[in-house]
Amino acid sequence: MKKKLYIETYGCQMNVADSEVVASILSDEYVICTDEKEADVILVNTCAIRENAEQKVLKRIQELNVLYRKKQKKVKLGLIGCMAERFSTQLLKEDKVDIIAGPDAYRSLPILLDENEKDNVNTVLSTVETYDDIIPIRYASNGVAAFVSIMRGCNNFCSYCVVPYTRGRERSRDPKTIMHDIEILIEKAYKEITFLGQNVNSYIWENDYRFHHLMEDVARLNQNLRIRFATSHPKDLSDNLLKIMAAYPNICKSIHLPAQSGSNQVLQKMNRKYTREWYLERVDAIKKYMPEATISTDLIAGFCGETEEDHQATLSLMQTVAYDYAFMFKYSERSGTFAAKQLKDDVAEEVKTRRLEEIIAVQRNSSHKSNLADIGKTFEVLIEGHSKRSADFYFARNSQNKVIVFPKTKHTIGDYVNVKVESCTAATLFGKAVEEKTI
Numbered sequence: 001m002k003k004k005l006y007i008e009t010y011g012c013q014m015n016v017a018d019s020e021v022v023a024s025i026l027s028d029e030y031v032i033c034t035d036e037k038e039a040d041v042i043l044v045n046t047c048a049i050r051e052n053a054e055q056k057v058l059k060r061i062q063e064l065n066v067l068y069r070k071k072q073k074k075v076k077l078g079l080i081g082c083m084a085e086r087f088s089t090q091l092l093k094e095d096k097v098d099i100i101a102g103p104d105a106y107r108s109l110p111i112l113l114d115e116n117e118k119d120n121v122n123t124v125l126s127t128v129e130t131y132d133d134i135i136p137i138r139y140a141s142n143g144v145a146a147f148v149s150i151m152r153g154c155n156n157f158c159s160y161c162v163v164p165y166t167r168g169r170e171r172s173r174d175p176k177t178i179m180h181d182i183e184i185l186i187e188k189a190y191k192e193i194t195f196l197g198q199n200v201n202s203y204i205w206e207n208d209y210r211f212h213h214l215m216e217d218v219a220r221l222n223q224n225l226r227i228r229f230a231t232s233h234p235k236d237l238s239d240n241l242l243k244i245m246a247a248y249p250n251i252c253k254s255i256h257l258p259a260q261s262g263s264n265q266v267l268q269k270m271n272r273k274y275t276r277e278w279y280l281e282r283v284d285a286i287k288k289y290m291p292e293a294t295i296s297t298d299l300i301a302g303f304c305g306e307t308e309e310d311h312q313a314t315l316s317l318m319q320t321v322a323y324d325y326a327f328m329f330k331y332s333e334r335s336g337t338f339a340a341k342q343l344k345d346d347v348a349e350e351v352k353t354r355r356l357e358e359i360i361a362v363q364r365n366s367s368h369k370s371n372l373a374d375i376g377k378t379f380e381v382l383i384e385g386h387s388k389r390s391a392d393f394y395f396a397r398n399s400q401n402k403v404i405v406f407p408k409t410k411h412t413i414g415d416y417v418n419v420k421v422e423s424c425t426a427a428t429l430f431g432k433a434v435e436e437k438t439i
């Protein structure tokens, strides 16, 4: 009989996709369980991008030790993912986990978990690993939308970011294996895929097959399959990609374009490799090719050396672009990065907090305006599930990646439906189904 495996995933969509790969790699000996109390092995898939994310995981590891591992020695506890390298010595020394595997070491998990093996840690980073032959087990999926990793790692070395150190150099996956994954998803009646990569639009295979080629090939595969992607780097947002996005109705009209700051001196310190002017030119290009597209972003408040003037430049960038939504954070230093070694984290905590609050206020206003402008419009939406607030409502998203909640009709999860927007908050559109239509 197979043993039971419980995977707890923290952080980004890449980690969700990685946990599906891990489930597949271990599937000869383990079956996924949804109750941690039943597990023989618990793996915690971790994120190192922010300090509070790491602290949360360390607390949880402590809790899992008390709950299961120290009482019932047969439960094995493993830490996998981005925190593996950074915490392997500490956690093994303190006997908090049984095994540790980094993001490129998942193929070694069956060995690391083997009772007879002495090795219990592998954090080696690879320059080639893409897990391209592994068919993920989509154990937590809604059966409608799936993530497909198309590349791993990052070469950009933004000065604040640990990803190039925790996930290694950029490498793209063979398009044939991507297509194979997608064909399986189509057979299983999935309706939406999201291409994932730390820097997804720098995807390149054999020197000339680029991200827009892949997008076009997948868009042609099945008109009924929606395609999204995350996360793109502004420097790699080509006109070719925008033209392909505009040309195919099943490529979703939303772009996440992390700006991080609106000030050139901060962008330079961040090593973002673009200027404010260049970024705004890319935003103009999006609006030119796809006026209906939504644009979202990531912003950091209080990066090293950020002045009041720099902060105002970020607020003015936000006003100019009018983002539809944004992920906003205070800068927190990550050890090992260029910023931690070479730049002074010199913006006072209360100043960071105040600047973040101002950024959030501008964004709330912008998101609300964007949603108010949708009232009266009809969107084709894909029903993804039941609304959390009421079992009488569906939760759906339109091509622009906006959440739309509407009263249930004869439709089911996985259907495309036309919904007319009647009201909104800053975060959600509310409407009612007006007719059925399939793209």
Ligand code: SF4
Pocket: 154, 155, 156, 157, 158, 161, 162, 163, 164, 198, 199, 233
């Ligand atoms: S592009 Fe920059 S922020 Fe994004 S993963 Fe790479 S180094 Fe980190």
